Amino acid sequence: MIDAQRFxxxxxxxxxGMVDRMPYLPLTLSLNGQSLNAEGLLDTGASVNVLP
Incomplete structure (x- = not known):
C-alpha cells in the first residue's frame, strides 16, 4: 500500500471496570463549506483481537 496510514x-x-482497545478512525464530514470532526469505529468483525 502506497498511502498506508497507522492509527x-x-x-x-x-x-x-474493564479496559478495552478499539480501532477508532478520525473523520472529517463536510457539506456546503461546513465541517465536523468525528470518530468512526472500524468494524473489523471481531470484538477480541490478539494482535497488538
Whole structure:
C-alpha cells in the first residue's frame, strides 16, 4: 500500500471496570463549506483481537 496510514487504538473504559482497545478512525464530514470532526469505529468483525 502506497498511502498506508497507522492509527493508534483508543482505550475504552467499560462500565464493568474493564479496559478495552478499539480501532477508532478520525473523520472529517463536510457539506456546503461546513465541517465536523468525528470518530468512526472500524468494524473489523471481531470484538477480541490478539494482535497488538
Amino acid at each position: 493508534p487504538y483508543k482505550i475504552i473504559d467499560t462500565s464493568l
